[in-house]
Amino acid sequence: MNEEEAWRYADELRKRVRPPEFPDRWFDVTGFGGGETWTRAFRAAIETCHESGGGHVRVPPGTYPTGAIHLLSNVDLHVEAGATILFSTDPADYLPAVFTRFSAIECYNYSPFIYAHGQENIAVTGAGTLDGGAGPEHWWWWVGTPAFGWRPGMPNEADDWAALQRMAADGVPVEERVFGAGHHLRPNMIQPYLCRNVLVEGVRIVRSPMWEIHPVRCENVLVRNVSIHSRGPNNDGCDPESCRSVVITGCVFDVGDDCVAIKAGRGPDGRRVGVPCEDVLIEDCDMRYRYGSVAIGTDTTGGIRNVFVRRCRWGGPGLYFGLYIKTNSVRGGYVENVFVKDVEISELTKEAVSIDLYHGDGHNGDDPPPIRNINVAGLRSDRTRSAYLLRGYPEQPLRDVTIRDSTFAHVQRADLAADITGLTLANVKVAAPPS
Template sequence: MTISRSFALLLLLIPVLLFAQTADNKTPHAPGMGRGLLLKSINVTAPFKMPALTVPDFSNCVQIRITDLGAMPGDKEKNALAISTAIDRANKAGGGTVIIPAGEWLTKKIQLKSNVNLHLEKGAVLLFSGDPADYLPAVHSSWEGMECYNYAPLIYAWQCRNIAITGEGTLRATMNIWQQWFSRPPAHLESIKRLYNLTWEGRPVNERRMVNDTAHLRPQFIQFNRSENVLLEGVSIINSPFWTIHPYRCSNVVIRNIRVYAHGHNNDGIDPEMTQNMLIENCVFDQGDDAIAIKSGRNPEGWRSKMPSKNIVIRHCTVKNGHQLVAIGSELSGGIENIFVDSCTVLDGAKLNHLLFIKTNERMGGYVKNIYMRHVKAGHIDLGILGIETDVLYQWRSLVPTYEKRLTPISNVFLSDVSATEVKFISRILAQPSLPVKNISLTRVTAGNVPKQNNIHEYVSGFRMQ
């Protein structure tokens, strides 16, 4: 190469090099990204080493309004087609925002693609059909820690990068059919028993097809599946067939400033599962089940993946109702570690069992370690502040036998500056004689009224309360 050509090439590279050095917490384009899409870095403080999180920034991307593609209020088919077409165009552009304008838009399932932001303007309502047929064909999903082909989540992302759902609008599920599926009749129980046995046998996921007339395995509302650089911000979510938000085998996930109202069966708010490097902040939960439930697969599913849920920070959240502020398990066979719950509030009058509940059983294996909770305030709690139980089997106790016994080591749980007005106990820890729970520390953990004893313990080693 001649000197003049080298000098010309250097001149071309200078703007790129300057951008890379001076961009404020943003990184240049990755392969497949258009010029307008950037990645933003978020630093999060935690009591453990917490990697910086990466989320997409669509502020300079092309915007595509669904009304320009034929969307019409009340027309499910046209709306679904317009949303799908807009997502395709945004994806092919290497980055784009699909705009849902004010008004109510009835639709079917939505499948996101990489480099796409689904944005709901203020006053926009995406109303999802209640017809199960609108969530077919079946997709690679999961049910209570076991992978299978099931009805598509209402919003589904499969192996995506740089995706977002943002805005001030509302996502609402129509519940007329799903709520009929809340019960667990014998046919449903036989179907989940069949799925359980298929996972034990190691059968391929494409052989675990659970969509039939009797299984009635309800889909999640939002599932990010095997995706990275995920942002969910600002929206309200009302009703859900099953778990509301399910980041599954994901990394770099930020969920903030959302509001969830869902009071059906199994209506957890957020269920991170085998997911790493995650921030949940400034969210409001009004749930029929756990506000946040951290999971990592059931039995062989979790053992084979060896993919723990880890590095998850939950801060400045408010719970109006729910079973627990944070639950860990019971599906935790892949392990759970490095969880930090900071500065959260449970409103007085909320229906709550625990602030922190760690639950497992003799079949789960996995592990739980390095769990931190600080600066949490609550009113009346039906049970207690901290619960740890190692014999929680629910319907599985009678459905199937214990094929293989694997206990769950639980250690290093630290609570500080946590208070409630009234509880039945401060802590209840029920472990096994062959594997005690280890290293539990409660510092300034108090309740205004404890009618019986503060701590109810079986097989605990290294408990400190000060």
């Protein structure tokens, strides 16, 4: 598709992805129990709402300690201003293990804090707070890094992560890839899995163990006006994975990893499932910290196509990349039809546009991913390390990359383009810092 077709398609996508509608029935969680933990009250309120034909579960002002919350069809979990859902730091409160993905590989693991499987018309809305309770004392140290609280002699996720990757490579059935109790693979904050018509709107998310909003194999997903502040390890902001028709709009991301990361499964497991991520629009968002502003990958195995980014703000001390397409010949898959326009960049410590096939494992596999039809226009950047870094493979060059009508000030070092066919630079102005 060309630019005109792309933005027309993006406008149609914006109209197509509509929020679910709910009956005007309200069920106050305080009417279903309470006390030291609200886990049973949330479960009872959601089940009653669902069985009554749907509506809203109201969480009024106050603090509500709880374990996992599982949404059901036609239920909106509405967290009012002044309300905080405070998630337990006890891993046992997220058992039994559920069908999920850890770092893009299917398994059974601790339940995500807010989880839904195979549901339709679900939402988390309101101006309240979702507090994961994570920090160096809880959850984050599982990553095995001293900076996040781990100390020698403590367990961590390394052995479990290696075991899960081996299971996927060996074709172990997903039902036998069971982690959870006694293991250390961190759960995500919000994960709808195989759901349709999903809305996350207005809430503030803090202190998540890992990825914040992670829809997997969902269709018609709207993430709107959400504010995320969680600088923990692997704390991606919003990671649509193997989804179709996703709109992320008006959000603030101040997170410990990629702000938005589009994914499609990893390695042998991604090839087995074989579901792409497609038709994703990101607009009017503020990306402040820390790795990629809009990342595509590293988990690209199922393929990623039709990604549109417009009217966003990228930058701040400690934010690394702008558009960050990262994969390699181990991950495979493909990335095609990525369009970016009208982005303001205040400061990035690395590139405004990075497309790198040597990310992570480098060129050590036999599945070199085709990357094609990437179009960037209207970037206005105050400070970056480089304007762009573009690296394909000799036998699989990047194809048809355009950067136009963009200005890059205070650029620290030369741009790089290697193994690329069809690079177009038009009206691109790059200026070094004044001497």
